[in-house]
Amino acid sequence: MTSDKLFHFTQDLNKLYRGISEIFPNVTDSQDVNENLGQRLAQCDRPLRVKLGIDPTGADIHLGHSIPVRKLRAFQDAGHTAVLIIGDFTARIGDPTGKSEVRRQLTPEEVAQNAQTYLEQVRPILDFDTPGRLEIRYNSEWLSKLDLAKILELLATMTVGQMLEKEGFDLRYKQQSPIFLHEFLYPLMQGYDSVAVEADVELGGTDQKFNIAVGRDLQRHFGLTPQFGMLMPILLGTDGKQKMSKSLGNYVGLREDALTMYSKLEKTPDSLVKDYFELLTDKSLADLPSDARERQKLLALDVVSQYHGEEEAQKAQKDAENLVGGKTFQADTVPEFSLASVNFPAKLFYVVSASGLCKSSSEARKQIQGGGVRIDGEQKMDVNLTFDFPESLYGKVLQLGKNKFVRLVQ
Amino acid sequence: MTSDKLFHFTQDLNKLYRGISEIFPNVTDSQDVNENLGQRLAQCDRPLRVKLGIDPTGADIHLGHSIPVRKLRAFQDAGHTAVLIIGDFTARIGDPTGKSEVRRQLTPEEVAQNAQTYLEQVRPILDFDTPGRLEIRYNSEWLSKLDLAKILELLATMTVGQMLEKEGFDLRYKQQSPIFLHEFLYPLMQGYDSVAVEADVELGGTDQKFNIAVGRDLQRHFGLTPQFGMLMPILLGTDGKQKMSKSLGNYVGLREDALTMYSKLEKTPDSLVKDYFELLTDKSLADLPSDARERQKLLALDVVSQYHGEEEAQKAQKDAENLVGGKTFQADTVPEFSLASVNFPAKLFYVVSASGLCKSSSEARKQIQGGGVRIDGEQKMDVNLTFDFPESLYGKVLQLGKNKFVRLVQ
Numbered sequence: 001m002t003s004d005k006l007f008h009f010t011q012d013l014n015k016l017y018r019g020i021s022e023i024f025p026n027v028t029d030s031q032d033v034n035e036n037l038g039q040r041l042a043q044c045d046r047p048l049r050v051k052l053g054i055d056p057t058g059a060d061i062h063l064g065h066s067i068p069v070r071k072l073r074a075f076q077d078a079g080h081t082a083v084l085i086i087g088d089f090t091a092r093i094g095d096p097t098g099k100s101e102v103r104r105q106l107t108p109e110e111v112a113q114n115a116q117t118y119l120e121q122v123r124p125i126l127d128f129d130t131p132g133r134l135e136i137r138y139n140s141e142w143l144s145k146l147d148l149a150k151i152l153e154l155l156a157t158m159t160v161g162q163m164l165e166k167e168g169f170d171l172r173y174k175q176q177s178p179i180f181l182h183e184f185l186y187p188l189m190q191g192y193d194s195v196a197v198e199a200d201v202e203l204g205g206t207d208q209k210f211n212i213a214v215g216r217d218l219q220r221h222f223g224l225t226p227q228f229g230m231l232m233p234i235l236l237g238t239d240g241k242q243k244m245s246k247s248l249g250n251y252v253g254l255r256e257d258a259l260t261m262y263s264k265l266e267k268t269p270d271s272l273v274k275d276y277f278e279l280l281t282d283k284s285l286a287d288l289p290s291d292a293r294e295r296q297k298l299l300a301l302d303v304v305s306q307y308h309g310e311e312e313a314q315k316a317q318k319d320a321e322n323l324v325g326g327k328t329f330q331a332d333t334v335p336e337f338s339l340a341s342v343n344f345p346a347k348l349f350y351v352v353s354a355s356g357l358c359k360s361s362s363e364a365r366k367q368i369q370g371g372g373v374r375i376d377g378e379q380k381m382d383v384n385l386t387f388d389f390p391e392s393l394y395g396k397v398l399q400l401g402k403n404k405f406v407r408l409v410q
Numbered sequence: 411m412t413s414d415k416l417f418h419f420t421q422d423l424n425k426l427y428r429g430i431s432e433i434f435p436n437v438t439d440s441q442d443v444n445e446n447l448g449q450r451l452a453q454c455d456r457p458l459r460v461k462l463g464i465d466p467t468g469a470d471i472h473l474g475h476s477i478p479v480r481k482l483r484a485f486q487d488a489g490h491t492a493v494l495i496i497g498d499f500t501a502r503i504g505d506p507t508g509k510s511e512v513r514r515q516l517t518p519e520e521v522a523q524n525a526q527t528y529l530e531q532v533r534p535i536l537d538f539d540t541p542g543r544l545e546i547r548y549n550s551e552w553l554s555k556l557d558l559a560k561i562l563e564l565l566a567t568m569t570v571g572q573m574l575e576k577e578g579f580d581l582r583y584k585q586q587s588p589i590f591l592h593e594f595l596y597p598l599m600q601g602y603d604s605v606a607v608e609a610d611v612e613l614g615g616t617d618q619k620f621n622i623a624v625g626r627d628l629q630r631h632f633g634l635t636p637q638f639g640m641l642m643p644i645l646l647g648t649d650g651k652q653k654m655s656k657s658l659g660n661y662v663g664l665r666e667d668a669l670t671m672y673s674k675l676e677k678t679p680d681s682l683v684k685d686y687f688e689l690l691t692d693k694s695l696a697d698l699p700s701d702a703r704e705r706q707k708l709l710a711l712d713v714v715s716q717y718h719g720e721e722e723a724q725k726a727q728k729d730a731e732n733l734v735g736g737k738t739f740q741a742d743t744v745p746e747f748s749l750a751s752v753n754f755p756a757k758l759f760y761v762v763s764a765s766g767l768c769k770s771s772s773e774a775r776k777q778i779q780g781g782g783v784r785i786d787g788e789q790k791m792d793v794n795l796t797f798d799f800p801e802s803l804y805g806k807v808l809q810l811g812k813n814k815f816v817r818l819v820q
Binding site: 089093095096097143144146147148149151152153154155156157158159160161163164173176178179180181182184185188189 | 499503507553554556557559561562563565566567568569570571573574583586588589590591594595598599
């Protein structure tokens with residue numbers, strides 16, 4: 001190893017380690033490059049292979065998913081190779097018990113479509129262009145070739161007791177909730193991905209520690225140097241309470257338009273703003289505005305810029321301010337619509353139609369489905385969205401297309 | 411189904427059910443042919459496929475192993491098809507943890523050799539000649555073709571809890587003795603054998619109930635009619651205490667010569683004689699001799715006849731009587747050798763050499779290894795066989811080859 005070679009890499013540990021929850025192994029007083037990632041990075045004479053596995057079962061991804069992808073980009077920028085593994089094999093099998101709705105079997109076309117959609121969404125984050133910085137692999141490449149002899153070998157590396165210690169299994173076993181035997185294979189399959197791509201580092205949420213550790217064991221079993229695990233926190237949603245999730249409605253999707261993203265992010269609870277800055281931006285945490293409202297706006301502007309560019313982000317900020325703040329932009333001219341005439345619970349399409357923005361319920365439905373309806377700037381595309389009480393809508397601006405508005409009042 | 415077809419089968423339930431421990435399912439008041447084997451047999455319009463799996467990891471088999479093979483023959487005689495499955499796949503893999511001495515990995519040549527040796531040993535029992543009565547299958551035929559998707563499907567048919575209820579696993583889990591994950595696959599592999607050969611009945615020892623039941627579940631999963639399980643008792647060894655086993659030395663091997671077999675069997679403890687008759691012969695239990703000694707001799711004669719023919723069996727009986735009883739056959743002319751001059755514990759080869767039957771210890775070793783040494787008619791081939799005290803040898807006849815004898819005395 002010559003010092004010449006080291007110049008290919010920009011080893012800014014502050015950037016690589018920003019916002020991580022845990023790295024393992026992390027023996028701080030060790031000179032063994034395999035026990036301390038800092039040492040390994042300082043001494044490496046080839047790009048490290050940094051693995052992130054993704055599950056192509058759904059189409060939309062959100063800012064929570066973006067965290068490890070951003071970390072992958074940090075490694076790319078430091079000169080290393082991002083190895084993005086599309087878990088097409090599992091998606092094509094689905095849940096063999098047929099019991100899981102979430103894990104229904106997907107056709108190869110659906111998997112390809114989802115993978116494509118995923119890649120489009122992470123395109124603003126990752127470096128797709130610099131040669132040698134991105135490797136996209138489908139795990140069916142190696143998993144479909146495993147035969148029974150090899151699978152017995154994989155299974156024989158672990159005991160039932162070890163597997164049952166995994167978070168989730170542990171609880172289910174104690175509660176006598178059935179664990180199907182094939183579920184034991186999934187951590188081994190993910191681990192074998194690390195063997196197949198010869199990963200040096202695997203990224204994941206804190207919930208991935210067990211699986212990443214299995215990958216280390218399997219790599220050791222197959223005579224490879226075990227990978228490092230780098231764990232990132234699970235992002236809380238915009239409600240500040242539960243983890244960001246599409247089904248909980250507290251998410252910011254990467255495919256949302258600039259105004260929707262901006263409108264959601266500028267309301268980020270102050271308790272979350274610092275975490276969001278740390279995990280979702282490159283901003284120095286020491287230099288954040290002292291004013292809470294300014295911090296929210298800066299956060300929203302930064303994140304939206306990443307996905308829509310700065311110009312769009314600025315425009316979104318301006319539109320949002322006009323809408324919400326009502327300072328300029330014909331704020332006084334926005335007509336009011338009293339919800340007193342509406343029976344609650346009420347569906348969104350009915351409110352849109354009753355407000356006079358659309359002529360009929362069916363037109364309102366079409367507009368919602370087409371993305372033309374917003375409340376306080378947030379696009380609402382769920383035709384069945386229902387409001388239980390009018391109170392949650394008082395003072396908000398219902399918008400149709402670019403130019404039609406009403407303010408919902410008591 | 412016409413009654414004509416029924417005439418192809420000899421459905422003597424007494425013979426098929428002789429000596430079995432359990433049959434399942436066995437709903438006695440059911441008219442469903444799939445819940446009662448008697449009904450199924452009475453109504454079948456094709457030969458049933460009766461499966462027995464064998465493990466080609468060792469060379470020698472004994473009378474304990476012969477029990478399900480004899481049952482297989484009973485089904486053959488009734489017009490059905492014996493499906494003998496050689497478990498070559500597992501033998502070729504061995505124990506993937508590398509921890510088991512017993513399950514070391516065998517080469518394809520070793521497996522083929524063991525399978526051949528097995529077939530030679532069961533040749534006297536099974537009908538190898540009548541067309542359609544015997545099918546010999548190697549399970550690598552289907553197991554080597556299983557891919558990960560299929561294996562996930564197999565695993566998904568069972569839960570961890572169900573598997574841990576299996577005798578053996580249950581105890582080991584409670585004792586925190588490690589159970590490796592691949593061990594969970596073996597019952598499923600055996601069960602999949604039943605799917606692959608479309609077994610109607612599977613035979614096995616009482617310790618096979620779980621595995622045979624897994625076969626039923628898998629057959630149902632793959633849209634086949636589940637097999638019946640027919641369980642046979644585990645044979646006690648000639649010591650009357652523990653199960654027959656080569657390592658315990660209480661066994662009668664199918665490859666032993668007639669005199670050795672006879673000499674072991676004629677000493678069968680009276681408490682075992684009826685079981686041995688029931689499980690190892692076709693003799694009517696109602697017609698056994700009233701004299702205990704006569705019962706032992708008849709048992710020995712019958713079993714030896716099965717493997718060596720009646721003439722050899724008669725000769726073995728005569729030789730044994732001459733040796734042991736010492737009635738005729740130069741009984742008085744057998745020279746005596748006093749064990750007083752031998753230091754105990756003593757190895758067999760030393761006793762043989764000291765007795766003057768061989769000129770040297772090295773010749774004695776060779777004779778033992780070559781099968782030329784007997785004690786009271788029983789061949790002793792273990793060069794390291796050791797006697798702790800002389801008392802166990804007093805009065806016995808030590809024999810070299812066909813014509814040299816000494817009686818061991820105090």
